[in-house]
Amino acid sequence: MSLATTHAAEALYPTLAAFHAVQGHALQTVREISVEGSLERLVLHFGSIILSARANEDDDTIDIS
Numbered sequence: 001m002s003l004a005t006t007h008a009a010e011a012l013y014p015t016l017a018a019f020h021a022v023q024g025h026a027l028q029t030v031r032e033i034s035v036e037g038s039l040e041r042l043v044l045h046f047g048s049i050i051l052s053a054r055a056n057e058d059d060d061t062i063d064i065s
Helices: 003-019
Strands: 031-037 039-045 048-057 061-064
Touching: 003 039
Parallel strands: none
Antiparallel strands: 031 039, 039 048, 048 061
C-alpha cells in the first residue's frame, strides 16, 4: 500500500466504518482509481450495490454518490 493510499484509508475510516453493510449486503471489495498518481475515485462494492466516492484534489474532499 502506498503512503497516499494509507493516508486516504486513515482519513476515510471514520466515514467508511458505517458501510460494513448496506441494505443487508456486506462490503465485498474496495477499489482505488488513480490518475497520474492522484486519487480520483474510491469504489465500494456491496454485491449489487455500488458506492462511488469522487476525490476533489482542489480542496481535499470526497463526494459520495
